[in-house]
Amino acid sequence: MRTPPHFDRGHTDDLMTFLASSPTPYHAVASAAERLEKAGFRQVSEADAWDGSLGGRYVLRGGAIIAWYVPKGAHPHTPFRIIGAHTDSPNLRVKPRPDSGAHGWRQVAVEIYGGPLMNSWLDRDLGIAGRLSLRDGTSRLVNVDRPLLRVPQLAIHLDRTVSSEGLKLDKQRHLQPVWGLGDDVRDGDLIAFLEEEAGIPAGEVTGWDLMTHSVEPPAYLGRDNELLAGPRMDNLLSVHAGTAALASVAGSGDELPHIPVLAAFDHEENGSQSDTGADGPLLGGVLERSVFSRGGSYEDRARAFAGTVCLSSDTGHAVHPNYAERHDPTHHPRADAGPILKVNVNNRYATDGSGRAVFAAACEKAGVPFQTFVSNNSMPCGTTIGPITAARHGIRTVDIGVAILSMHSVRELCGAKDPYLLANALAAFLGG
Known part of the structure; x- marks a missing residue:
């Protein structure tokens, strides 16, 4: 093995x-697209005819x-090298009728998305962000990235058993944030506020996809700044690494044996079954259109898929120093020791x-x-987009990621070097 970078x-x-x-999947793909644009990629519309010319393209939905780069020497049957990731994270999402309140407090009605560590959302300064759909059929991103909401925890004086019996939260009653005072709760207050924040004329917003986020910024942590604390590492850490790897490989100008692809999906945290999820048609449609736009046939598509490999990159569990018994006794992934290969014989990975x-060769x-990460037999692991991608498209898929602590918390923790090591491994894989 070469000397580590x-x-x-x-x-x-x-x-x-x-x-x-x-702060939201919509902002994440906009941020990724901005980085790809700087690397020479251009956006294509699903509604337009595609050409098969060389260079980088991406689709937003x-x-x-989904972004891909057609290198010199590519044929219609050239296989793909795919980095798969997801853009969503567990959080509190705004309900269709958001304006609520009780006992002199104005609140925002929220629904639980995915499987968050609910206690981590208590007593946090929260902003609100997402997508606003307008009357004319367009949409606008909004991000109020300042202290706006808070889910206040009950004082210990009113719950004397919390320290001995643990915190028990009711998802409906105990996680509704406050954002003001008053008894005059009126439908439309929150959306009117967001219209003003986004510079949109009053009454133009007719739909919304909104969610809360902690406004505390990411930060280095530790005596020597060797740790990184921040939100949404599961799984924006992989989206960022995949974007950097794809931009790097595309910028090299090399004649590649594969077509490198980044596929960052939404809705992994609730099953991936949507038009933007890994269990939907998006990836397959984009790959097929790439083949056909280069003059390929269904036979070329079959040949390309047969040689394709996907690295499903998602965070995994570093060994927890306070709960080491929860991990497999012979597999203890550590922070800053490189990316993890995730294995489960029951095909959860x-x-x-x-x-x-394939992954070992890329790392080398x-x-x-x-x-290598394997779950404790007494504690079955979660799953990823990996098995979905393999089953839906017949593509050989490998589950990898970065080992972190506090997964699904508002604020997660990893080694400061691991994101860089992952990006290097992904670039080597795409350059294959």
Whole structure:
């Protein structure tokens, strides 16, 4: 193996900027698209005819982005190398009738999205962000990135058992944030406020997809700043690394044996079954149109898919120093020890032996160490877009990621070097 790449803090600094500017999936794909545009990619519309010319393209649909780069020497049957990730994170999302309140407090009605660590949302200064749909059929992003809402925790004097029996939260009653005082709760107050914030004329917003986020920015942590704390690392860390890797490979100008692809989906946290999720038609449609736009046939499509490999990159669990018994006794992934290869024989992850060899080769090429993650047999693991991608498209898929602590918390924790190591491994994989 080559010497590991010298740690470039600039990559982690840029990740922090990416996390802060991406409070929602819609903002995340806009941030990724901005970086790809600077690397020479251009957006194409699904409603237009596509040409098969060389260079970088990307498609935006809601909170998902598919980007690909057609290199010199590509044929219609050239296989793809795909980095798969997801843009969504567990959070509190605004209900269709958001204006509520009780006992002199004005509140915003929210619904639980995915599986958040609910206690981590208590007593946090929260902003609100998302997508506003307008009367003329267009949409506008909005981001109120300042203290606006708060979910206040009950004082210990009113719950004397909380320290001995643990905190018990009712999802409906205990997680509705406050954002003001008064008994005059009126339908339309929140949307009118957001119209003003976004500079939209009153009454023009007719639909919305809004969610809350902690306004505390990402930060280095620890005596030597060797840790990174921040929001939505699951899984914007992988989206950022994949974007950086694709831009790097495209910028090299090399004649590649594969067509590198970034596929960042929405709705992984609730099953991926949507038009922007990994279990939807988006990826397959984009890959097929790429083949056909270069003059390919269905036979070329089948040949391309047969040689395609996807790295499903999502965060995994670093060994927790306070709960080491919850981990498999022989698999203890550590922070800053390189990306993890995720394995589960019941196909909760898609990795098999041949996939391991592909990832090992990429890491060896990049000079990046890697680790293996397996769940404790008594604590079944979650799953990812990996098995979905493999089953839906017949594509060989490998599950990988970065080991973190506090997964699904408002604020997660990883080693400051690991995002950079992951991006190097992904670039080596795409350059294959």
